Amino acid sequence: MDNPIILNNLIKISKKDMVSFHVPGHKNGKIFEKYYRNFVNNISKLDTTEIYGNDNLHFPKGMIKEAQEKAAKFYGAYNTFFLINGTTCGIYAMIMAATNPGDKIIVTRDCHRSVINAIILGGLVPVYVMPQIDNERFLSMGVTPHSIERALKENSDAKAVVITYPNYYGICSDIKKIANIVHKYNKLLLVDEAHGAHLKLHYKLPMSSLELGADIVVQSTHKTLPSFTQSSLLHVKSKRVDLDKLKFMLSLNQSSSPSYILMTSLDMAITIAMKEGQFLMDKLIDNINEFVNMINNLDGIDVLSKDIKGSYGAYDLDITKITISMRDIGIDGVTAEEILRKKYNIQVEMADMFNILAVSSIANEKNDFERLSKAIKNIHSNKKITRKKIELPEYNFKSYEMKIIPREAVYMEKESIPFTESKGKISGEYIIPYPPGIPLICPGEIITEEVIEYVKVLKSIGLNIIGMSDEKLDTIKVII
DSSP: OOOOHHHHHHHHHHTTOOEEESSSTTTTTHHHHHHOHHHHHHGGGGOOOSOTTSOOTTSOOSHHHHHHHHHHHHHTOSEEEEESSHHHHHHHHHHHHHOOTTOEEEEETTOOHHHHHHHHHHTOEEEEEOOOEETTTTEEOOOOHHHHHHHHHHOTTEEEEEEESSOTTOEEOOHHHHHHHHHHTTOEEEEEOTTOTTGGGOTTSOOOGGGTTOSEEEEOHHHHSSSOTTOEEEEEOOSSSOHHHHHHHHHHHSOSSOOHHHHHHHHHHHHHHHHHHHHHHHHHHHHHHHHHHHHTTSTTOEEOOGGGTTSTTOOEEOTTEEEEEOGGGTOOHHHHHHHHHHHHOEEESEEOSSEEEEEOOTTOOHHHHHHHHHHHHHHHHOTTSOOOOOOOOOOOTTOOOBSSOHHHHHHSOEEEEEGGGOTTOBBSSOBEEETTOOOSBOTTBBOOHHHHHHHHHHHHTTOEEESOSSTTOSEEEEEO
8 A cells, every 4th residue: 555645755754864953852763762662662552542541631530640740740840731732732721821801911022923822812912021132143032030020010910921931042031030020010920931841850951940930831841852742741830820720721722632642752751851861961961062062163153152141131041952153154044954954964953044953852862963063064164055144134123013902903804915015004914034033013013114124124135034924025914
């Protein structure tokens, strides 16, 4: 029988011997081969449902309850919930549990789109706090405690604050100070810790926000620990949280047919983290340090390091996120990613105009770093690669005006008009340049001449812009 289309393509990719510096954290399943071969050999038999003896995710009384309690004990949470619809459903649940329709919620402007989607679903009024921006690297950095306190003073009726910690590049804000400020105003601190499920494993990494005062934390276990894609955890460590409301919101936003394979992979990931996590993270940190020391000897190649601590709102850095820039030798991130993938069989997590981002985990091995190191050395010395000066104009991301809340903007009638003629119109879409991943415009906000002119410049230099129906951004949907 012919292979199905998706299976055929995935098998073809798996045979390429690609080095994984991207999510998921199990790195092509290598760690399962080492610790849980019985899982690998029996995976199809484990796809089951809520029959006798299997427990029920939505009303756990047996093995799922026991596994969640084990995870809670490991992370130091009061309660831990398994998520089989990814961190997205956890973000929906925690935000909707902390608010009611019409409430204000304070969020960072560079938050994940699932936070905005939760605001839309919940009918909430967002109050945006701007992160600091490193215009040299064009990265969204940390959010300062002062900016959070100012937002709380100006919006005393806000119900909660949502922070991303760490961000995509591993940059951590001072979450302990932020937690103290949020609680001083009797609000809830909700943390999107999608990229931080591994932080618990080692003292050389930033502390988890769960240990620093967050009320609810959602983690993408699958991103940085060895569990399957779409498996995540939600932790509660606060008496301020309405647990009954949170459980209802979880049942509302999770499938009524939860995957036992995903739950099994979560339990395995926690078990590996408990038993072998510190040992494996020790080896990973040694490999990272050796790799970074080598790369730093190459003129014109920059690796984001802990030197950024204390600047741009950055309190700490997760070194397992390796941000590499070849800008100073005229090689943009997109070109570097393509060369690594096509010539060296190395797949990184992400590339932007300036950087490549390599996401490592405890499943990476020394040989992975040796291959990446050798490839970067070769790229550095290869004079045949086209090189060009890479510059981006600065922009004041603080200039936006919300006329309609996002939920209303989503449901209102829209029309597509030429983007260059959209000045003064209310946007029905996002405009998000990447980097730095901060929206120029969100649904319900006024499109200004400044935005139009800036987008023209970004298009002319080929920067990736996401969020619109028309990928070329010749037209944009506006509220009629």
